[in-house]
Amino acid sequence: MSREHEAEGPRGPAAVAATALMRTRRALTASLADRVAAAVLVASTVGYALVYAVAVRDLGVASRATVASGDGLGSVTVVEAPLRRALSGEGVALVALGPVEYLFVPATLAVAVGIGLLVGANLALSALAWRQPAVCDISPASGLAAGLPALLSGTACCGPLVFIVLGLQATSAALTAIAWLRPAAVLLLVASLLWAGWRLDVQSSASSGKMLSGM
């Protein structure tokens, strides 16, 4: 779709969706070309993955006994048949570095990085808009907020961590809600990203028409 076509405005839901996707893709391409926005994308993704790992308790401080029994500063313990374990969603390695330990669960890490990329992309578009304050105005709040539900989705051995931490009773409705937190976060992040991409392109087009296409 050319810019001339867009100027006429999309007609129908499918056309709107296609236009939103195209604008978002163009906005993301522009963010990758912008050093600050790209740095925000990477930092946000890594930061979110770390917070997620802490939230689901894959990353944390080792217990006294674990620290005391360790030899040297760091260690890596890998299970047998790691590929099979990875495919079944199990942890495959425990990495200890001083008092910190990380349980490497490929499935969890994939989810964390996936959602982290969406959060990062949202923030990168906000950064891009911030770099052109006269042209665009996109708050990073929606992208950050949309990433929060997934942080509450962790489960312990016998129930959702958030209920254990808050001391709440888990009803069947609450358990169902917990199961939908991660899909909900993804949907919210995608919607937020599309909205940001749309807005960025619309505002830039209305102002100078050069903001994205010129980058």
Place this chain on the structure above:
Amino acid sequence: MSQGPTRRRLLGSIGLAGAAAVAGCLDGLPGREVVPAGTADASGPPSRDGALHQPWPRERLREETVGGGPDKDGIPSVDEPSFASPGEVTLADDEVVFGYAGETDVKAYTQRVLVWHEITNDSLDGTPVAVTYCPLTGTAMGFERGDTTLGVSGKLVNNNLVMYDRATDSRWPQVLATAVDGPREGDQLREFGLTWTTWGRWREAHPDTEVLTEDTGYAKRYGSDPYGNYNPTSGYYGGGGPLFPPLDEGWAETLDEPKRVVIGTRTADRAVAFDKPALRERRLLETAGSGSNDDGGGDDEADGGNGDADAFLAAYDPGLDTGWVYRSRGASVEPDDDSEGLFAVEGETYRAGDLPLERAYAFDAMWHAWGGFYPETAYVA
């Protein structure tokens, strides 16, 4: 359905030196028949001889069963446990362990490992067993398993672990020790006692003990308990209500402290709970029927009707910080005024764990769990 090989491969330096498990002994668990190899595989674990009190209709229990989050075997049982001697491990003295002292085997199962697995399929004194722990009800119980193994179904009833046997896939809530679903429905498991204590106390009482290591075949953050901590108790263990709705909430009228620890025992037709903090303080607690301080939470008619036959006492053991439960049968038992942990029975002095009375199987449990499963329980404090 059984787990594959689970030994870890070490790439870097690791803390715990792995020690080979020692099992394979000649004698069975005290008071239990040894199950010959190959006789229980198709039918699941062996059944207990006498009936055990089970107040709830099984249909109701099935209706009240909920998913806890993880799928079947999502909490993996330890099927190839390894053990080490006390000198080979670094464990804090206040780490909670579940101890077994048999004729040939003396072992401690650490809570820090079992909180991530809930079941360890092992062998004790030559008998295949499952050592089980449910963090939400604070219950550690041992069961004979025959030639099959027990696994974690991912389901809970009254907040309690629902186990399944890998021979018939029948479902066994831990505290009830009764199959509520599947081909073995209605059957009950053979139990054996574990002592809930701390590593320092257990090691002092049993210097020859072995202890379950973290070499389970799984990568887990052992020592990072998602529910809280013991010693001092905090998080889920320290207070608040149960995580899932209980079967019954009548217990709150007797004592509105869901996480308070009781030492529970049950016979064919009744259940008794001894308040553990009260036992620590008073050293001896007795039910109605033999000069009691039964708090009235129980069924008075049942107490009176059964008389001494169903009268129990609990004697506090300060060395292990546990209580031993006996059928009192009218015996005169008094704490020794001069020595803590000793009791005078008919003029003779005995340690709390060695009273010349019939020992009753008992285990620690959170009050909400015990009261939920046994609404008519006697509560003794």
